[in-house]
Amino acid sequence: MSRRTLWSAAIILVIIPATIWAGIYLLNDRRYYFVSLLIILYTMIPFALIFERRKPQARELIAIAVMASLAVAGRAAFFMLPQFKPVTAIVIIAGVSLGAEAGFLVGALAGFVSNFFFGQGPWTPWQMFCFGLIGFLAGLIFRRRDKLPTRSVLCVFGGLATLVIYGGIINFGSHLMFSPQFSWEILATVYISGFWFDLVHAAATVFFLLVLARPMLEKLERVKTKYGLIQEKS
C-alpha cells in the first residue's frame, strides 16, 4: 500500500468520524460549517505532506507553478468577457497532462493565489478544494499516458465537473457560511439561484476545453519531451 493510501485510510476511518463526533457533541450551532471545513482541510493535508516528503525537483515545481499562474492570469486574457473564466479548464488540462497529484496541487494553488489578487474570504478553502478535486479527478480519469483523451470526452467531463463538483460544493459551502443551521429548503434555494451562474461557468469550461485542450496539451507534451519535464513514475 502506498503512503497516500495509508493516509487516506487513516483519514477516512479515524479522523473524519472523530471530527464529526466532536462537532456534534462540542459545537452547537456552527457544527455543520466547522465539520465540513475541517474535512476539506483534512483532504488537502495528505497531498501537501506527500509532496513535501517527495522533495520535488525544480522542473516539477515550475510546471505546477506555471499552470496555476496561467489559470489565474488567464482571466487577464479574457478581460473583455468577464464571465468567461478559464481556471477550471486549465486545471483539468494540467491534471490530464501532469497527473492526478499535480492536478490537485495546480487546482488548490490556483484557488489560493487568485484570492491574493481578488481578496481572501471564508470561501477560499472551498474554492481550493473544488479546483483541486477537479484537477485530481481529471488526472485519475485520463490516466493513460500514451494517448491524449479525445476532445468530446474532455468536454463532457469538464462540463459535468464544473456543474456538479464545483457548483455543488461551492453552493453547499455558501449555504453553510450564510446560515448556521442546515436546511434542505435553503440549500435548494441556493442551488436554484446559483444554477444559471453555474451553467454559464460550465459552458465556458466546455468551450475552453473545446478550443484550448488540444493545443495546450500538445504544448505541455512538447516541453515534457524537450526538457524531460516530469519523469515517468512507475
Added chain:
Amino acid sequence: MAIYRIRELSFSFPEQGAPALAHIDLNIMTGEFLTLCGRSGSGKSTLLRQLKPVLTPHGRREGEILYAGEPLASVDARRQAAEIGFVQQSADNSVVTDKVWHELAFGLESLGIDQQTIRLRVAEMASFFGIQHWFHAAVSELSGGQRQLLQLASVMAMQPSVLILDEPTSQLDPIAALDFLGTLARINRELGTTIILTEHRLEEVLPITDRLVVMEHGRIVADGAPLKAAEELRRLQHPMFRAMPSAVRIHAGVGSKLVTPLTVRDGRGWLLAHLAEEQVAPAGSGQHEGASSQTRSETAAARDVNPDAGVVAKQALVPALRFRDVWFRYEKHGADVLKRLSFDVQPGQLYAILGGNGAGKSTTLSLAAGLLRPYRGQVRVEGRDPAKVRPKELFHGGLAVLPQQPQTLFVQKTVALELTDMLRDSKLDEQARQDRIQEVIAFAELEDLLDQHPYDLSGGEQQRAALAKVLLLEPKILLLDEPTKGLDAFFKEKLADLLRRLQAKGVTVVLVSHDIEFCASYADRCALCFDGAMIAEGAVREFFAGSSFYTTAANRIARDLWREAVSVEDVIRHCQEETTR
C-alpha cells in the same frame, strides 16, 4: 593557477550530425576576466553550459574538464552550486521568488545555511550592489536593469569563485548594460572572482577584458589578450572582425603601424598621432583644428549626396506618418508622457527614433498604431487617424507593427503553420495564398526553418519569422520596436538588409531603438526623443554631427577632425584621403 582546464572537449547534441563543440582546449586562470564571442550558433553557450554540470544538456561528450585540479563531474554538488555561479541571459526568467530580499537568499537557502549567516550575506550583497533602496520591493516593480543586477547579486551571495555569464546584457538598454558591465569589472577587481562571459557588446566589454576567445563552428579560432585576438582575426580575415570595437577597425582599415587602440580615448590619441606620423594633420592648437574641421565638414557635406534631396520633391505628398503637437498621458492625473511631439515621416524613408528609457519612444509607436489616442494634437497615418480606422482596415495593406518580442506573435507548432495561420481570414484563393507565402519565405530567407518550432529558433531567426508574418499583411508602413535588441552583429546586418529591400519596394520603415550604431549605419533620418518631445531631428549625418555624446564610437573618435564622419568606413575614408593628399 588554472581554475578550469579543458582538454580536447567535444560535444554533440543527440540526433544532430555536426558536433556543437570540437576539440576545445582552454585553460582559464583564477582571477581572469575572459570574454567569449562568436556569432549565434558558434557554440559559446554550449561551452559555458559544459562548465556548470547541472546545466549541461544531454548529448555525447568526449575529453575532460578539470575544475581546480579535480575532474568537474566528481566535484561535490554542494561545492559546484556555491563556487560556480551562473547568470543567464534573461533576468525575467531566472528570478524565482516574488520579493527582492527573498531572491537574494534563495541560493543560500538551498545550501542550507543558517538564518544568521544568510542575514549577513544578504546584507553584504545588498550594500555591495546598492540594492538597499529596493530591498523590500516586489520583483514585478523593478526595471530590467535592476532585475539583471538582482540576478547577479543573488548568485554572488553564494560567494562563487567563478562567475559564468551568458549574454547578460542582451536584454538591457545601453545605459543599464554599461552599469552592469561596470559592476562585473568591480567584482573582478575587488573580489578577485574569475569571470567568464559571452557578450555581443564588444565595444564596451573589451576594455575591461583580460582575454578574448573567439569561437566559430564549435572551435576556438582566436585566443589571447583582446588586441592580440583582434589582430589574429584580422590576419585570418575572419568575419568576426567586423564585430570588433570601432577603434580597432579604423586602425586596421587605415593600416597604421602604431599600437592598436581599443577604447575611444585611445582611438582619439592614436588618430592624431597617426596623422602626425603621416605628417598631414594640422599640428596647431585645438582651436585651429576645430576651425579647419569646420571647413572640411562643409566640403564633405557638399560632396555627400544630400539624403534629403529626394525627399524635398516628395514633401508635397501626404506624409506616411505625421505627429502634430501630440500630448499624451496614461492617467488622468498622471504626468504627461508626450509633450507637443511633432515629426513627419515621408513615404519610403527609413526613420529612426532614438532615446533613452521612458523618453516616450514606445508610447509614440503605440499612438502611431492607434493602440492609444492623444488627448491633444493629431496623429495621422497616410492622412487618416489610426485610432478611428477599423483595425482590420488599418492593419491590412496599411500599417504593420513588429513587436519587440517576436514571441508575442507565435501561436503555431511550426514556422510554416505560423505563416498559413496569418492568412486564415484572408479572402484570397488557395493559390494566391501559397504564392504570397512563398514570396515572404524567400524574402525573409526562412526556407530551412519552415518545419521548426518557433521557440527552437535563435533570436534573430525568430525575428525574421515574425517579420515574415507581418509582411503577409502587405504593409505600406512598417513600425519596429527595438528590432536589434539581443541580436549579434550578423543578424543586425541581415535585418538591415531586409529593411533596405523593403524600402526599395516603397515601404516606409519607422523604428524606435537604443541602438545608435545601427541607426547611424542604416537610417535615412534620425530623431532624438527626450522627455516626451523631439529634441533633435535630421538626416543621419547632420543629426550625429550635431550631438557630441549621443553618437557612434567612430564619430566620437574622429569628430574633432571630421564632424560628419559617423561610421567606421567614413573615418577610414577620411584618413586615407588625408594621407594620400
Added chain:
Amino acid sequence: MRDHFSSSHPLIQAIYFVAVLIFSMLFMHPVFQLLALTAAAAYVLLLKGRRAVRFLLLGMVPLLLLAAVLNPAFNHAGVTILFYLRSGNPVTLESLLYGVAAACTFVTVIIWFSCLHVVMTSDKWVYLLGRILPALSLLLTMSLRFVPRYVEQAKRISAAQRCIGRDVTQGNWLVRARNGMTILSILTTWALENAMETADSMKARGYGLPGRTSFSLFRWGTRDSRLLLTLLLLLGIVGLGAAAGENTIRFFPSILYPDITWRSMTVYTAYGLLCSLPLLLNGWEEWRWRSTVSAS
C-alpha cells in the same frame, strides 16, 4: 495610517486571526457578537480609511439585511409569533433574532477577512508556510511572481495581436472569445518555454540539495513575546468562559441566555480586549511616540 500590528511577528498575527475568526463564527451570544463586529469594523476603518467606509456601508450593511431576512423566511420555529406570511407560515421573533445573529456572524467574518487581507501580506504567508511546508511555500512565492508577469505579458500579446488586425475589444463575443483563446495559447507557450530557464536558474543555485533552510526577514522581538503572552492569557479566559457556557445562547423554542454575573463580565472584557488587540496596540504605540517626541 500606519498599522503597528502589521509589523509584529507573523505568528502573532496568524494566532490572532485564527482565534477571532473561529470565535466570531462560534459565538452567537449578542454581547460577543457586538464586541467582535465593532472591533472588526473599527480595525478595517483604521487599515483602509475611506475605502473601508464604502465597503462597510455599501457592501456589508445590505449583506447584513439580506442575511437577516433570509432566515425567518425559511425558519418557522420559535414560540413568539409576530405575523403570518402569505404562504401561511409564521414569522417568529426567535427566528428573526436568530437571522440577525447569523447575519452578524457572516458579516463579521467577512470584515475580519478583509482586515486579514491587508495585514497578512503574501510574504507572511510564504514565511508561515515555509516553516511547515517549504516546497508548497516555494510554489506559492513562485506563483506570486508569475501571475503579475503573465498578466503583463497577456497585455503585450494583446497589443501585438491587435497590430496584426486581431482585436479582442471588438467584434461579437465569438470573435472576441476566439482571439482571447489565441492570446491564452500564445501566453501558454511563452510561459512554459521560458519556465524551463527558471528551473535552470533554481538548479544553478543549488535547489534540490538536501537540507534546505528557509530564510525570512521576520524576527521575534520582546514586543512579540509580550503580545503572545497577552494573547494566550485572553484566549485562556475566553476559552474557559466558553467551556462554562458563557458564550452560548439558545434561540429555539424560546430565547435563553446565561445571566450577567461578575464571571460573565470578566469573559466579556477578555473577549473585547482580544478582538481589539490591534487597536489597543496602535493606541499604545501612538502614545509612546507622542511621549518620546515631547520628551526630546
